[in-house]
Amino acid sequence: MGDRFNTVAGWALFAGIIALGGAIVSSQYFHSERPEKMGYAIEGVEAEGEGAAAGPSLNTLLAQADVAAGEKVFAKCAACHTINQGGANGIGPNLYAVVGDEIGHGRAGFAFSEVLKGKGGTWTFDAMDHWLKSPREFAPGTKMTFAGLGNPADRANLIAWMNTQGSNLPLPAADAAPAAEGDNAAAPAEGANAANAAEAPAANAAE
Ligand code: HEC
Numbered sequence: 001m002g003d004r005f006n007t008v009a010g011w012a013l014f015a016g017i018i019a020l021g022g023a024i025v026s027s028q029y030f031h032s033e034r035p036e037k038m039g040y041a042i043e044g045v046e047a048e049g050e051g052a053a054a055g056p057s058l059n060t061l062l063a064q065a066d067v068a069a070g071e072k073v074f075a076k077c078a079a080c081h082t083i084n085q086g087g088a089n090g091i092g093p094n095l096y097a098v099v100g101d102e103i104g105h106g107r108a109g110f111a112f113s114e115v116l117k118g119k120g121g122t123w124t125f126d127a128m129d130h131w132l133k134s135p136r137e138f139a140p141g142t143k144m145t146f147a148g149l150g151n152p153a154d155r156a157n158l159i160a161w162m163n164t165q166g167s168n169l170p171l172p173a174a175d176a177a178p179a180a181e182g183d184n185a186a187a188p189a190e191g192a193n194a195a196n197a198a199e200a201p202a203a204n205a206a207e
Contacts, residue, residue, distance in 0.1 A: 056175075058129050061156030063174035070161030073154050077146075083165045092144060097166030099123055099159065113143040125172060128159050 056064075074083065080092035087094040093107035101123055104116035116139050121127060131138040132155045134148040149155045163169055 055152055058126060058152070058156060059172040060174040061153055062125060062160055062171045064156075065160030065171070066157050067161045067164060069154075070157035070159070073149070073158040074161065076149070080144075080146075083162065085166060095162065095165070099125070099128060099163045099167035100169050101167075103127065113139070113141060115139045115141045116143075125159055125163075125169075128162075129155050132158065 077083075077092075077095075080090055081095050082088055082090065083095040083098075085096045087096060089108055089110045093110035093112070098107075103119045103121055103123055104112040119139055123131075127138075129152075132149050133152075135142050135144045135146055136148070149158070160171065163171070
């Protein structure tokens with residue numbers, strides 16, 4: 001009786017050891033790591049971060065620009081710049097009608113740095129955006145000791161407001177996305193115009 005009990009207890013103990021060993025071994029094999037990226041990537045949906053970094057284009061930002069907000073951004077420039085018509089040059093040149101104007105020239109004889117004088121071209125929206133993002137990168141060695149405006153929307157708002165100060169260039173249209181489709185879309189539109197043009201004389205002839 002005692003022997004049989006010991007045998008039963010022995011088997012039970014043995015089974016327990018096997019079970020425990022099995023659990024340890026299986027945990028080695030089926031050990032689950034938390035994946036680096038949780039969830040599934042859904043195609044066509046931009047990952048946060050990445051999409052936010054790219055952001056809307058300058059053209060799109062200009063098309064949606066808040067001119068009044070841009071005027072407020074100019075407070076950062078007013079220590080060195082006037083922008084009223086005939087305003088005095090200070091540490092920086094007067095900026096009336098500067099959008100679209102030659103880079104580093106004129107401005108009632110302001111003494112521009114050699115680098116800005118030699119830059120060439122005009123202040124397109126794009127050039128102005130690069131300049132205001134980082135004057136030092138746009139024109140290394142410039143006299144404009146201004147770190148730059150990091151926020152693309154601030155720059156677009158400011159440029160749109162500066163444009164109202166004597167320049168009044170037409171703002172670019174917001175970019176169609178993706179650009180390739182915009183190009184294709186132009187073709188049928190032209191075709192449609194041609195069709196209309198062809199119809200028009202016929203209609204006249206009928207009259
Ligand atoms: C610390 C003074 C200072 C501040 C602040 C400053 N600028 Fe300037 N800015 C200058 C100087 C100096 C120049 C001439 C740069 C050169 O010759 O290299 C200049 C040149 C420019 C020009 C070129 C003008 C031309 O006719 O080519 C533009 C445009 C301009 N600044 C816009 C701005 C705007 C917009 C801001 C505000 C976001 C700003 N600046 C802030 C000092 C300043």
